[in-house]
Amino acid sequence: MKDVLKLRDVSFSYRDYSVPPVRKMVLEHLDLTLPEGSKTLLLAPPDNGKSTLSRLLCGMVPKYLEGDLSGSCLLDGVEVTSREPWDLVESCVLVGQNPQEQLLMTTCEDELAFPLESLGMPAERMIRVVRNSLWKWKLMDFATISPQEMSGGERKRLLLAFLDTVPAPIWILDEPFDDLDSQWRETLMQRITDHFGTVLVLASRYIDEFRGSFDRYGILANGAVTLGDEQDIVIEYEQLCDREYTSVESCTEEHCGRILACSGVSLVHPRKSVKDNTPFTLEVPAFTLRSEEIVSLVGPNGSGKSTFSRVLCGLDPPREGEFLLDNQAVARRDLSRTVGYLFQNPDYEIFLPSVREELAWSLRGDRSRTAQQKAALVAECAQLFHLELDATPSTMSYGKRKQLQAAVHYLLDRPFYILDELDSGITYATAFEMISLLRSRGAGILLITHDRSFSDRLSQRTYTISNGTIHELEGQV
Ligand SMILES: Nc1ncnc2c1ncn2[C@@H]1O[C@H](COP(=O)(O)OP(=O)(O)OP(=O)(O)O)[C@@H](O)[C@H]1O
Numbered sequence: 001m002k003d004v005l006k007l008r009d010v011s012f013s014y015r016d017y018s019v020p021p022v023r024k025m026v027l028e029h030l031d032l033t034l035p036e037g038s039k040t041l042l043l044a045p046p047d048n049g050k051s052t053l054s055r056l057l058c059g060m061v062p063k064y065l066e067g068d069l070s071g072s073c074l075l076d077g078v079e080v081t082s083r084e085p086w087d088l089v090e091s092c093v094l095v096g097q098n099p100q101e102q103l104l105m106t107t108c109e110d111e112l113a114f115p116l117e118s119l120g121m122p123a124e125r126m127i128r129v130v131r132n133s134l135w136k137w138k139l140m141d142f143a144t145i146s147p148q149e150m151s152g153g154e155r156k157r158l159l160l161a162f163l164d165t166v167p168a169p170i171w172i173l174d175e176p177f178d179d180l181d182s183q184w185r186e187t188l189m190q191r192i193t194d195h196f197g198t199v200l201v202l203a204s205r206y207i208d209e210f211r212g213s214f215d216r217y218g219i220l221a222n223g224a225v226t227l228g229d230e231q232d233i234v235i236e237y238e239q240l241c242d243r244e245y246t247s248v249e250s251c252t253e254e255h256c257g258r259i260l261a262c263s264g265v266s267l268v269h270p271r272k273s274v275k276d277n278t279p280f281t282l283e284v285p286a287f288t289l290r291s292e293e294i295v296s297l298v299g300p301n302g303s304g305k306s307t308f309s310r311v312l313c314g315l316d317p318p319r320e321g322e323f324l325l326d327n328q329a330v331a332r333r334d335l336s337r338t339v340g341y342l343f344q345n346p347d348y349e350i351f352l353p354s355v356r357e358e359l360a361w362s363l364r365g366d367r368s369r370t371a372q373q374k375a376a377l378v379a380e381c382a383q384l385f386h387l388e389l390d391a392t393p394s395t396m397s398y399g400k401r402k403q404l405q406a407a408v409h410y411l412l413d414r415p416f417y418i419l420d421e422l423d424s425g426i427t428y429a430t431a432f433e434m435i436s437l438l439r440s441r442g443a444g445i446l447l448i449t450h451d452r453s454f455s456d457r458l459s460q461r462t463y464t465i466s467n468g469t470i471h472e473l474e475g476q477v
C-alpha cells in the first residue's frame with residue numbers, strides 16, 4: 001500500500017505578534033505517514049497542534065497563516081507547500097474544528113458550490129452534487145439559508161457535507177465530533193468507516209465512543225506523533241490528560257441563596273435570510289436555577305439550547321414570559337448583568353489584541369479598585385486559567401480561547417453562568433477546573449453539552465429540550 005501523505009522531521013512555529021516576539025514550536029521533528037485507505041485516529045490534548053497539523057496537510061500553513069516551517073511534507077510524492085489550493089482541493093478535504101473559520105458564503109448551497117466552481121465543474125452537475133450532499137446531511141431545508149442562521153451543530157454538518165461535494169480521497173478531520181449530537185456523531189463515524197479513501201481524525205474526546213473503529217491509533221503531543229497499539233495509546237492518552245474527575249467546588253459565599261427563574265416564556269425566531277420559512281419557536285413552561293447548583297440542558301442539534309441561552313441572559317427579547325430574580329420581576333437589561341453567557345463559539349466574545357487587554361476589559365467599569373489592583377487581579381486570573389498575558393488571542397488554539405473566554409467571565413463575576421458547550425475542544429480535567437473557578441464564589445451554572453457522561457457527573461438536575469420545548473427530567477435527586 002503506498003503512502004499518500006509523508007511527513008519527515010517537520011517543525012513549525014507561527015509568526016508571533018507579541019513584542020518582543022516569543023518563538024513557540026507547535027510541531028517539532030514530527031514524522032507521520034498515512035498509507036492509502038488507512039483510517040487513523042490521532043489523540044491530542046488541546047493546544048498540542050491538531051489544527052496546525054491539519055492546516056499544514058491541506059497547504060494552509062505557512063501559506064495563509066504565516067510561520068517557520070522546516071522538514072518535508074509530501075502529498076502523493078509532491079511537497080504540499082509547492083501546490084496551489086485549487087490543485088489541492090481534488091486531493092484533500094479539511095473539516096476544521098471551528099465552522100466559523102471556514103464558512104464564508106451567504107447561503108448553504110453557495111457554500112457547498114464554492115470549491116466546485118473553483119474546479120470548473122459544469123453547472124448542471126454541480127447542482128446535482130450539491131443537492132445530493134445537502135440531502136445526505138439532512139440539510140435540504142437549509143439550502144437557501146445563511147449559515148449564520150443555523151445552530152452550531154447544523155453548521156458543523158454543513159462543513160461535513162463538503163466530504164460529499166469535493167471529490168477528494170483524503171479526509172482531514174479536526175475535532176469533527178465536537179458540536180454534533182450523539183446521533184450525528186454515530187452517522188459521521190459510519191461515513192468514515194465507509195469511505196474508500198484515507199482518513200485522519202484529530203480528536204481530544206469521545207474516545208470511548210469510537211474505540212475499535214479506526215485501524216491506526218496515535219498521540220500528538222509536544223509537537224510529535226507516537227503511533228501504537230490502540231489499548232496502549234488510550235491508556236497513555238488518559239494519563240496525559242488526567243481525565244480523573246477533580247472535585248468541582250461548591251458554593252462558598254458571595255452569590256449564595258440566589259434564584260433565577262422564568263415561566264411561560266416563548267419566542268419566535270424567524271430567519272432574515274429567507275422569506276418563506278417556518279420560524280423556529282421556543283417554549284419554556286418553567287425553568288429555575290439556584291446558586292450552588294449545576295443544572296444541565298441537553299437535547300439534539302437545532303433543538304433550541306443556544307436560543308434559550310440568549311433569552312435567559314437578556315440578549316434576545318422573548319415574545320412573552322416572566323423572568324424572576326430572587327423572586328422579583330427582572331428587566332432584560334438587568335438579566336444581562338446577572339447571567340454570564342459563555343457563547344458556544346468563544347470567538348463571538350474575544351476581540352482584543354492581547355490576553356491582558358481582553359481580561360482588563362472585564363474590569364473597566366469597576367471603580368472600587370485602583371489601576372494597580374486591577375492589573376494584579378488580571379495577572380492572577382491569567383495564572384488561574386493558564387494563560388500568558390501577552391499572548392495574541394486570535395492565534396491561540398481553540399481550547400485556549402475557551403479558557404480565555406471563561407477567564408473573562410470569571411472577572412465579570414456574575415451570580416449565574418450559562419456554559420454553552422464549554423467542554424468542546426478541551427479535556428475533562430480542564431473543563432472541571434474551569435467550572436470550579438467559575439462557581440468558586442457561589443454562582444449557579446447551566447451546563448449545555450452533548451456529552452451525557454460529562455453532564456451526568458456534574459449536574460444535580462437536568463432539563464431536556466426537543467423541538468424548542470424545554471422540560472425538566474422527572475425523578476432526579
Ligand atoms: N440567527 C438565527 N436566526 C434564525 N434562526 C436561527 C438562528 N440561529 C439558529 N437558528 C435556528 O433555530 C433553531 C435552534 O437553534 P439553536 O442554535 O438554538 O440550537 P441548539 O440546540 O443550540 O443546537 P446545537 O446543539 O447544534 O448547538 C434551529 O432550527 C436553527 O436553525
Ligand SMILES: [Mg+2]
Nearest residue numbers: 152305306344
Ligand atoms: Mg447551540
